[in-house]
Amino acid sequence: MKKEIFHDMAVFDEEYKEMNRSLKIYVYPHKKNDPFANILLSIDDEPSGNYASESYFKKSLFKSHFITTDPKEADLFYLPFSITNMRNDKRVGVGGIQDFVKEYIVEISEKYPYWNRSGGADHFYVACHSIGRSAMEKAIHVKLNAIQVVCSSSYFLSGYLPHKDASIPQIWPRKGPSPTNAPSQRKKLAFFAGAMNSRVRENLVKTWNNDSEIMVYRGRMKTPYSEALLDSKYCIHAKGFEINTARIGDALYYGCVPVILADHYDLPYADILNWESFSVIVSSLDIPKLKLILQAIEYHHYVKLQNNVMQVKKHFQWNSFSKDFDIFHMTMYELWIRRSHLRHMIY
Incomplete structure (x- = not known):
């Protein structure tokens, strides 16, 4: 039985360094006075609950060196809507998520040229709540083309394609060093x-x-x-x-x-x-x-x-300030792998 933790540590180490050096993400900009800022921007509160991975990722990305304000140098484009916050917002709720996502994609595709350039294939979103699986039903190009970074990552269910999409761990937030027994x-x-x-x-x-x-x-x-x-x-x-x-x-x-x-x-x-x-x-x-x-x-x-x-x-492990090889950086590496497949298709 294979005992090594990494499939190929040497390859991972080399590519991780290159990812950390050069990966660039463009985030669609939204103002703090946007009526849906709570859904589109990172919140100041410390993430909590079963679906915290979604919020932790956004907070980590917004504070990271991967962000670029120049879309021309971007490898990937982040769709910053929060499925969990939509679900908890009375203006949207579970029944309104599909329409919100559909209208959001229409808005950015009319305002910016980047979605139409690739049909959304160089775009991604992050969702941990299971309702994220059905959130794209009225925005079929998101479901089929964009990279879905989700906790609910089942081969058995339609809409998740493992070589296009990525699985992110569902982690309950905890602070401080973890206790353990020998x-x-x-x-x-x-x-x-x-x-x-x-x-x-x-x-x-x-x-x-x-x-x-x-x-x-x-x-x-x-x-x-x-x-x-x-x-x-x-x-x-x-x-x-x-x-x-x-x-x-x-x-x-x-x-x-x-x-x-x-x-x-x-x-x-x-x-x-x-x-x-x-x-x-x-x-x-x-x-x-x-x-x-x-x-x-x-x-x-x-x-x-x-x-x-x-x-x-x-x-x-999520960290208030992300550290090398934590969930945030491992997820960025997953995106890095997938972005390499996209380049030949788009350019």
């Missing part, structure tokens, strides 16, 4: 807690509800969630209503090896990182065999997985 301190084999909003989760809990080594819980726990993550060797990511949840980020933050049961999931950075080096990927059909699968992993191999978790966790 492998020898983790007494439980595996852990899961969550709402019963999918057949995968229902099957998982039904199968292992009374087990003493695989700890599964319906809904919220009475004891601290963090203690269970710290006390377990493996932490289970099981598909909920959507294929993405914050549980992979939770597991990595607390040094727990993720067990991924979400079939058809385009895992974040899959073209950069070798997920088998720091996680265990199991088909949901094999839930009845889960204990046997995990017990069959020899202790020295588990220790290697856990050590690799400690190395990759920085790639799944």
Whole structure:
């Protein structure tokens, strides 16, 4: 089994340096007095909640050296609308998102020449809320042409194309250094807690509800969630209503090896990182065999997985001021890869 964390560290290192040096992003400008500034501009508040990745990305980009005010030197164009903020804005709401996006694209295509030049293929937007999947239904060129950087990245669902689009981790914001326990301190084999909003989760809990080594819980726990993550060797990511949840980020933050049961999931950075080096990927059909699968992993191999978790966790971390190799920079690298495919098509 391949043990290296990166598919090709030398290639990544060289291209990452070039990306950091030369990638330029043009953001469509909007004024602070725009009636929809809360949707189009970065907010000053610290991002919070399950869908914070969307806001963190925007804040990081607006403060970064990747921004250019000269569209002629731009590699990519950022569509700065926030799906989450649209959803929470009473003027738009869930029912108005599709119309808002459609009207926005019409507006920028009439005011600027850049969308029409490529049909939107050198444009991108970032969305973490699952409703982002249907937000483009009335702006079909965004769905088909633009790069969609989304948390809800399933091969199984229409509208997500993994070589065009990119998967961004869904991360619950946390401050300060992450606590962790050494492998020898983790007494439980595996852990899961969550709402019963999918057949995968229902099957998982039904199968292992009374087990003493695989700890599964319906809904919220009475004891601290963090203690269970710290006390377990493996932490289970099981598909909920959507294929993405914050549980992979939770597991990595607390040094727990993720067990991924979400079939058809385009895992974040899959073209950069070798997920088998720091996680265990199991088909949901094999839930009845889960204990046997995990017990069959020899202790020295588990220790290697856990050590690799400690190395990759920085790639799944948002920072108030972005740092090299954090989520922001890894996502920019994903865009860099995709921008190289676009050049031959557009120019």
